[in-house]
Amino acid sequence: MHLTDTEKRMRDGELGEPVRTAMAILMALGEIYGAEKLIPIRSAHVAGLSLKSHGLAGTEWAEDMASRGARVCIPTTMNVIGVDRSRDLHLPQAWVKDQLRIEAAYERMGCLGTSSCVPYYLGFVPRFQEHIAWAESSAVVFTNSVLGARDNREAGPSALASGLTGRTPLSGLHLEENRKGDVLFKVSAPLTNLADYGALGSYVGRIIGTKVPVFERMQEPSIEDLVYLGAGLASSGGVAMFHAVGVTPEAPTIESAFGGKKYEVLEITAKELEEGKQKLTSAKDRKVDYVAIGCPHCSLNQLKELATLLQGRRVNKETTLWIHTNVAIKSLANQLGYVQVIEDAGAVVTQDLCTILGNPEALGFKTLATNSPKMAFYAPGSNGFEVWYGSVEQCIEAAVHGSWNA
Amino acid sequence: MAIIVKGRSISKGCAEGEALVCREPIGFNFGIDVSNGVITEYKHELFGKSIKDRILLFPHGKGSTGGSYVVYQLAKNKTGPKAIINMTTETIIAVGAIMGSIPVMDSLEKNPYDLIFDGDHVKVDADHGLVVIEK
Numbered sequence: 001m002h003l004t005d006t007e008k009r010m011r012d013g014e015l016g017e018p019v020r021t022a023m024a025i026l027m028a029l030g031e032i033y034g035a036e037k038l039i040p041i042r043s044a045h046v047a048g049l050s051l052k053s054h055g056l057a058g059t060e061w062a063e064d065m066a067s068r069g070a071r072v073c074i075p076t077t078m079n080v081i082g083v084d085r086s087r088d089l090h091l092p093q094a095w096v097k098d099q100l101r102i103e104a105a106y107e108r109m110g111c112l113g114t115s116s117c118v119p120y121y122l123g124f125v126p127r128f129q130e131h132i133a134w135a136e137s138s139a140v141v142f143t144n145s146v147l148g149a150r151d152n153r154e155a156g157p158s159a160l161a162s163g164l165t166g167r168t169p170l171s172g173l174h175l176e177e178n179r180k181g182d183v184l185f186k187v188s189a190p191l192t193n194l195a196d197y198g199a200l201g202s203y204v205g206r207i208i209g210t211k212v213p214v215f216e217r218m219q220e221p222s223i224e225d226l227v228y229l230g231a232g233l234a235s236s237g238g239v240a241m242f243h244a245v246g247v248t249p250e251a252p253t254i255e256s257a258f259g260g261k262k263y264e265v266l267e268i269t270a271k272e273l274e275e276g277k278q279k280l281t282s283a284k285d286r287k288v289d290y291v292a293i294g295c296p297h298c299s300l301n302q303l304k305e306l307a308t309l310l311q312g313r314r315v316n317k318e319t320t321l322w323i324h325t326n327v328a329i330k331s332l333a334n335q336l337g338y339v340q341v342i343e344d345a346g347a348v349v350t351q352d353l354c355t356i357l358g359n360p361e362a363l364g365f366k367t368l369a370t371n372s373p374k375m376a377f378y379a380p381g382s383n384g385f386e387v388w389y390g391s392v393e394q395c396i397e398a399a400v401h402g403s404w405n406a
Numbered sequence: 407m408a409i410i411v412k413g414r415s416i417s418k419g420c421a422e423g424e425a426l427v428c429r430e431p432i433g434f435n436f437g438i439d440v441s442n443g444v445i446t447e448y449k450h451e452l453f454g455k456s457i458k459d460r461i462l463l464f465p466h467g468k469g470s471t472g473g474s475y476v477v478y479q480l481a482k483n484k485t486g487p488k489a490i491i492n493m494t495t496e497t498i499i500a501v502g503a504i505m506g507s508i509p510v511m512d513s514l515e516k517n518p519y520d521l522i523f524d525g526d527h528v529k530v531d532a533d534h535g536l537v538v539i540e541k
Contacts, residue, residue, distance in 0.1 A: 025501060025504065025505075028417075028500070028504050029497060029500060029501070032414070032416055032495070032500055047470075047471050047472050048435065048470070048471060048472020048473070048474065048475045048476075049472070050472065052435075052436065053435050053470075053472035053473075053475040053476055053479075054472075054475050054479075055440055055475070055476075055479040055482075055483075056479075057475075057478055057479045057481075057482035057483065058475040058478055058479060061478065061505070079472075135471035135472070136471055137469060137470055137471050140471065152497060153471060153496060153497055153498065154471060154497060155471055155473070155474035155497050155498045155500075155501035155502065156471055156472050156474050156475055156501075157474050157475070157478075157501050157502075157505060158474070158497060158501045159471075205468075209431060209465070209466065209468070210466055210468070210494070210496060234469065235433075235468075235469050235470070236468070236469075237431070237468055237469075238431060238466060238467060238468035238469065238496060279449075282448050282449075356436055377448075377469075378435075378436040378437075378469075378470070380446075380447070380448035381436050381437045381438075381446040381447040381448060382436035382446075
């Protein structure tokens with residue numbers, strides 16, 4: 001791999017041990033994936049910051065990097081963590097303490113404590129064709145597909161390495177030729193809400209693995225619809241980007257989406273969509289003691305919709321309703337009065353954390369209802385919950401009645 | 407008899423042990439108990455089975471990008487696989503394995519699913535780009 005003189009000095013440790021470590025990670029990836037050189041990037045996003053992911057081993061690794069003077073040199077946002085720094089959610093003290101150690105280590109490295117999986121809702125919006133090194137699987141899909149930025153499925157540590165060096169190997173989706181579609185999905189199933197888009201993503205992710213799907217006949221999806229589609233694709237599968245013909249910037253036509261490549265064609269009818277929903281449903285007991293919305297973190301639009309749904313209603317006394325977002329969107333929702341309406345109904349608007357990266361299981365919940373394909377996919381393994389999957393309206397009804405009656 | 411196959415080294419090192427063959431992709435973040443290496447992903451092919459000390463064959467990683475830290479944790483806790491063989495290794499697995507010094511190879515010159523079966527004794531020599539399967 002060709003290195004500039006500055007990069008050689010970074011590799012040789014002249015800019016400090018942490019930069020040397022970062023370069024070792026990036027050069028290993030560059031060699032594996034055949035990169036001819038490193039390229040400059042504008043921003044990085046570090047993920048895997050939950051105590052569940054880092055554990056003690058990862059925490060000590062991050063603290064060691066920070067202590068040895070690791071400092072990011074480009075804007076580097078931070079992903080969701082496992083606690084809400086603004087209030088006591090009665091999570092175990094040891095959990096909170098250890099989780100905050102991870103947060104502190106990354107902030108010492110100069111990372112921005114945004115604690116959110118949706119930096120693009122917070123003003124961190126890479127432009128079309130901008131090279132970035134973001135981790136967080138749902139954000140990787142969103143920036144590549146919807147914004148047309150250039151990003152690979154960065155691992156947590158490789159995104160940090162890019163933040164410390166301002167560079168990433170020129171490989172994978174940073175190269176135009178790797179961004180073309182592999183399989184065409186003709187969507188005839190009606191997609192009417194986030195849970196539908198999420199189920200579509202989850203169904204397709206499961207069968208397509210790491211390839212690039214192209215969707216045809218998708219009717220005017222909202223930004224939130226596309227976020228949920230991506231979150232589904234990147235949890236059941238390893239998808240890093242999709243095209244939606246006439247919707248996403250690199251797919252004005254089917255031809256441009258595939259760039260002359262041969263492709264397979266599959267249909268998504270109501271049957272496939274239903275199968276996607278069934279695969280995300282693992283509960284049998286209709287009693288629901290925990291409802292969670294906001295994975296990825298809720299947009300302001302979603303909080304407004306939730307305030308409307310919860311206006312004048314009351315969450316069941318045996319059920320807990322958590323709505324996940326970040327500090328920025330929560331502040332705005334607070335100013336606009338949405339938070340008060342939601343919390344007057346007995347729900348909690350959390351910041352910084354989410355269900356799968358936090359540990360609400362410590363509060364004794366057993367059965368979760370959600371409209372998130374990502375939360376539904378991971379919660380059985382991460383939290384030990386059984387899951388009901390459906391629309392936000394179904395979830396709010398479950399919260400109010402304490403049972404799933406769809 | 408031993409079958410020797412060449413492949414691409416992703417993470418250097420050399421290890422041998424009993425093979426565990428998985429046809430599904432594996433997502434390490436939220437999909438495994440790091441205290442014992444048991445797969446916890448709902449309805450996963452390996453659900454309830456431990457990958458600890460095995461030579462683990464699976465097609466590629468999937469899901470959450472925090473998985474690298476989980477691979478690293480497994481290595482530090484000594485609850486992870488001794489070595490990994492993939493069809494194509496993606497960044498998440500590669501970075502975690504390099505940090506945790508778990509040997510990884512991919513892109514073998516022959517399809518590993520035709521050669522490696524549960525319980526086979528397999529050696530992954532990622533220093534020399536070789537997989538040796540004892541039959």
